[in-house]
Structures are given as structure tokens and as C-alpha cells.
Amino acid sequence: xxxxxxxxxxxxxxxxxxxxxxxxxxxxxxxxxxxxxxxxxxxxxxxxxxxxxxxxxxxxxxxxxxxxxxxxxxxxxxxxxxxxxxxxxxxxxxxxxxxxxxxxxxxxxxxxxxxxxxxxxxxxxxxxxxxxxxxxxxxxxxxxxxxxxxxxxxxxxxxxxxxxxxxxxxxxxxxxxxxxxxxxxxxxxxxxxxxxxxxxxxxxxxxxxxxxxxxxxxxxxxxxxx
Amino acid sequence: xxxxxxxxxxxxxxxxxxxxxxxxxxxxxxxxxxxxxxxxxxxxxxxxxxxxxxxxxxxxxxxxxxxxxxxxxxxxxxxxxxxxxxxxxxxxxxxxxxxxxxxxxxxxxxxxxxxxxxxxxxxxxxxxxxxxxxxxxxxxxxxxxxxxxxxxxxxxxxxxxxxxxxxxxxxxxxxxxxxxxxxxxxxxxxxxxxxxxxxxxxxxxxxxxxxxxxxxxx
Numbered sequence: 339x340x341x342x343x344x345x346x347x348x349x350x351x352x353x354x355x356x357x358x359x360x361x362x363x364x365x366x367x368x369x370x371x372x373x374x375x376x377x378x379x380x381x382x383x384x385x386x387x388x389x390x391x392x393x394x395x396x397x398x399x400x401x402x403x404x405x406x407x408x409x410x411x412x413x414x415x416x417x418x419x420x421x422x423x424x425x426x427x428x429x430x431x432x433x434x435x436x437x438x439x440x441x442x443x444x445x446x447x448x449x450x451x452x453x454x455x456x457x458x459x460x461x462x463x464x465x466x467x468x469x470x471x472x473x474x475x476x477x478x479x480x481x482x483x484x485x486x487x488x489x490x491x492x493x494x495x496x497x498x499x500x501x502x503x504x505x506x507x508x509x510x511x512x513x514x515x516x517x518x519x520x521x522x523x524x525x526x527x528x529x530x531x532x533x534x535x536x537x538x539x540x541x542x543x544x545x546x547x548x549x550x551x552x553x554x555x556x557x558x559x560x561x562x563x564x
Numbered sequence: 565x566x567x568x569x570x571x572x573x574x575x576x577x578x579x580x581x582x583x584x585x586x587x588x589x590x591x592x593x594x595x596x597x598x599x600x601x602x603x604x605x606x607x608x609x610x611x612x613x614x615x616x617x618x619x620x621x622x623x624x625x626x627x628x629x630x631x632x633x634x635x636x637x638x639x640x641x642x643x644x645x646x647x648x649x650x651x652x653x654x655x656x657x658x659x660x661x662x663x664x665x666x667x668x669x670x671x672x673x674x675x676x677x678x679x680x681x682x683x684x685x686x687x688x689x690x691x692x693x694x695x696x697x698x699x700x701x702x703x704x705x706x707x708x709x710x711x712x713x714x715x716x717x718x719x720x721x722x723x724x725x726x727x728x729x730x731x732x733x734x735x736x737x738x739x740x741x742x743x744x745x746x747x748x749x750x751x752x753x754x755x756x757x758x759x760x761x762x763x764x765x766x767x768x769x770x771x772x773x774x775x776x777x778x779x780x781x782x
Contacts, residue, residue, distance in 0.1 A: 348741050350737050353740045356740060357712060369747060372690050373694055374712055375689070377596060377599070381603050385592060385595050388599075389592060392626040
């Protein structure tokens, strides 16, 4: 078209600079600056419509993040529950080593233990039951309480974490389903109490099977310690 | 607009993250930054239908924003890509040729005439500038608009266009040469500034090279 020297003298380097905002070429610079001028109001006329669309859109990424967080919490809760189980087992093993929960005679002991528990409803009772039966060893009452304390400390652990996860629960709070997740850990936690109670039941059984105490105790220790 | 201050860029970066988490004000901030770029870019492709095209684009942007990964420049490139696709869809629907500068020129001229009454003085200047750029062959117009108006570097613009960054540089260079041609009423005006950075090569590659000769250069 036009054979003006002005255009012909525009080399690539100058062109790049002009594209970057330099005014090496006054006319081009003015043109590009006008093209990139601040927004005019009519250009933003669709803002409210865009915002409406923005608000109407569900946030998959956000929920996925929450889901990931939930998954993480669930895993953590499971780990804590598992840890509490191990701790409980350890406590039982410890008690067994002290001789309070030595042996087991599963069949006979089962019924009495449950009755006792339900009457008390808490770990504390097994202790009380243990003490009367373990009248013979004076150490029995003293050693038994620590075991229960350990159990309690262990069980609160998981409970505390879910509660600590309250910050997370806020997020899950948005989702009604998730509460199911936190619950299971707690449920198990409570159950842990009962299994531990079984241990205590064993202890009581031990009381019944007094003589068997030591050999079964080893068995229980083996089973739970790993 | 293309050269915003660093603080503004950082603020927009934060707005991008917040908008991805659903913050409405941050989304508005992004919209006000990006929409003028998009509508000017779209205007060069579809003329008076640019607003419809960008509206469609924003539906998709709003929908996919939470899953977007990247920084602010990436976001601008992403929105430009979406807008470009919507514009090309629009052209197909309307049975308009997506290629060729003549229809684009005609359409942008229509757009300019349609909005003349509303426009402020600076607005007219902007519209004229966009129209002039839109008169370039489409690859050149797109390259120049993506780099100058949308504010992308050659690499990001290449992603939008599906080209290598070198091809984008070449196209934008040719576009600028054509624009300089049209802008210079008298040769004497443009020569002095160009010669400041000039070397021998420009002389070998004058006007007609705008079409082909410059391609040999990376």
C-alpha cells in the first residue's frame, strides 16, 4: 500500500519496545496507548450479569477442597482411634503385667462383666469391682486406677481431636453428611471404652480364675501389644 | 491499562484467589480489569456482537474459575482464550468468515458507528484505535491486541492463539509495521524516532516485507 519510510524503519526490536509501552515511535505509541486506555463505563455494562452468573455457580473446587479436608480429618481420626486402641491395649497389657488382668476365661466372664459395666456405665466401676475381688493383693486397687486413667486419657485424645477439628467442622458444618464421619471416630472411641471394659472384664474373670491369671495374662499381652 | 502498577497487579492476584473461593467483590475487581480487554479483543473479531460474546465468555469464566490454576497473567490469557473461542463460535453460527480482514473491518466500522453517540472523547479515541488495529489481517490484529490490550507476553499470547511465541512476535511486528504505515501521513514524521533504534535491517525490509520478508527473522 503506502510506501512510507516511517513504517519501513520500524525494526523488530523497536516494535517489541513499542509493544512494551515505550514511545520510540510516537504515533504508534499514541495509537496503542489509546487502544489500551482505561475502561469506559459502557464496556462494563455486563458486570452485574457476570456477577449473577458467578454467584449462581456452585463451587466444585471449594467443595473438593472441603472433601479433601474431610478425608484428611477422617484419616486422622482413624489414626487417633487406632492409636487409642493401641494405648488401651497397652494399658491393659500393663495392668496384666501387674497381675490384675492376667488370664481370661471368656465364656464365664462375659456376662458378669457386662452387667457390672452397665450398672456403673463407666470405667470407674470395673475398678471398684476389681478392688473387692482383688482384696487379696493390696496392690490391686492402686494399680487398677492408673490403668483406667490411662484409658481415659487415651479415649479423650480422639475425642479432643474431633473437637479440635471444630475449625474443620465449621467447614464440614456446611455439609450435613460429614457429621457422619466425625461420629464414627467418636463411636469407636466410646466402643474403645467397652473393649477396654472387656479387658477389665477379663480382669474380673481373672478374679474368678485367679490361678490362671499369669499364663492368660501373657496371652492377652501378646494379643494386644502388637 | 496494559501497564498497571505493581501494587495493582498484586491486589488483582489476591482478588483472583479470593474470587476462586467465591468472594464476589474480588470477582467484580477481576471483571473490571479484564472485561475491557476482552471486549476490545472480541470487538476486533466479531464487531458489534462483542458484548454478547464476552457475556457468554463470562458465563464460562464464572463457571470454571474455581478450577482455574495459574497466576494473573495466566488468568488473562485463559479468559482471552475463552473469549476467542466464543467469538469464533459466534462467527460460525452467523456464517461469517472467521478469516479475512475485510469482514472484520466492516464489522468494527459498524460497531464504531453504532456506539458513537454514547462515547466520550477518549472512548472514541480508543474505539478508533481498536478499529484501526482490527483492520489488520486477523493474525496480526489478534497478536497486537493480545499483547497491547489484553496485556499478554508473546508466550502467553501464543498459547491463546495456538502458536509459538516467535510466530506471535512476527505477527505483531508485521501488524505494527502496517499500522505505522497507516499512521504516517508524511514520511518525515516517523523516520526520526524509528532511526533512534534503527540499524541496517529495516532498510532491507521495507513496506512490502510486511507481508513476507520479516518472517525469516526469529
